[in-house]
């Protein structure tokens with residue numbers, strides 16, 4: 043083995059078999075033409091590999107080299123027998139799989155004989171080393187079970203699932219990927235991503251983890267600074283240049299003087315926060331100038347992107363998100379109704395409680411919500427269906443498929459069209475209806491777009507705010523659309539994500555779906571007269 047560092051080649055081989063980073067460094071591996079793998083400037087990578095725990099989550103900023111490092115660990119595990127079964131490497135889309143393979147992985151395989159000699163198969167979707175394979179998939183539902191390599195992924199037993207950019211993935215696929223580990227002794231799961239929203243995706247995983255921070259010890263005062271957590275106090279100008287500084291004494295600090303310190307050492311999921319300021323490639327001057335410009339322009343979205351992509355901090359700012367004023371401006375003076383002759387439509391979101399929205403169509407594209415609220419039981423919903431002349435309804439198929447199916451069965455023969463709704467990320471805009479099964483499927487992102495624009499354009503009327511459940515307006519603000527760009531591939535993808543309790547948002551969405559079967563309602567005077575016009579009616583409804 044060629045090494046040129048004066049160490050006996052058996053020692054090199056022995057050390058290389060134990061640790062993937064020793065293997066890459068002692069083997070002098072190139073990660074791209076002219077650039078050898080090195081830990082210079084990235085000492086934090088050392089402890090991110092060969093972790094003892096089953097599940098590892100890494101919340102990261104840009105250019106911190108997690109993907110390359112984890113790929114090397116993966117290949118090493120295949121070659122040296124750490125894995126007995128295969129590895130599943132998930133990216134958000136198939137296009138990203140192809141780009142990542144071409145830009146990051148193939149050069150490593152081509153440039154290094156120490157890896158290439160074990161390589162048996164090499165396509166963008168499959169790389170095999172000594173009989174163990176790494177399968178690469180775009181985490182979108184239609185790719186599973188019928189990839190380009192015509193391999194049924196459901197049947198591939200895996201020891202490790204990697205989710206690269208987990209925040210951009212279909213949540214159902216994340217769940218499904220766990221099933222591949224069923225027959226594994228190791229059951230390893232590694233998830234890493236640039237965060238998007240607080241409490242979502244990688245940030246949610248991180249919250250439940252050991253939360254390791256890279257604490258840098260100041261060589262002057264011995265105080266510890268974590269660049270990401272202590273930002274912006276952790277950077278400052280010394281001799282006209284932006285530098286990483288100690289938050290206590292303001293002297294320059296060096297990333298190499300850091301160590302991982304867990305906030306919750308007893309937890310089983312190991313979490314690491316690798317912020318972009320730790321990267322040797324970080325240009326602090328440029329970053330700070332960019333941040334300053336955003337703040338001068340009051341560009342909240344740009345600032346939020348900075349927090350996410352540079353610091354690896356989840357941020358609440360979204361490009362499309364309703365605010366409470368949007369909802370209040372759709373509210374009328376009239377309080378919510380206590381009954382209606384019909385026909386009306388109903389949307390139901392199933393959670394611990396049942397949230398509903400009942401309304402009518404007032405013209406081709408405009409809607410009126412008659413009432414909204416929550417019930418403990420399906421019996422309560424049946425009463426409402428009767429009282430409001432509900433003729434079509436759509437209910438959340440998940441989380442409890444049996445409960446929603448039983449409920450629809452109880453409606454049969456009552457003249458109500460009822461459907462369970464499944465969300466999909468990828469299907470085209472037409473809603474798929476399965477009359478026999480009483481099931482519809484719709485594109486989640488597109489229908490979230492519709493709810494958003496309907497409220498923004500005031501094409502929907504809500505009852506007087508005081509007569510609505512107090513959390514109705516706020517719950518409509520808890521679903522937000524963001525466009526996240528993958529740093530390596532440049533692919534942008536819009537996505538609606540949940541920020542908090544958003545039951546009424548989805549109940550409203552289901553109401554719109556159910557409303558597709560409604561004709562325009564003629565609200566005659568007789569009917570209006572029979573409606574209690576006082577806010578007291580809400581107590582009647584709630585019983």
Ligand SMILES: [Zn+2]
Pocket residue numbers: 260261262263264265288289290291292293
């Ligand atoms: Zn100090």
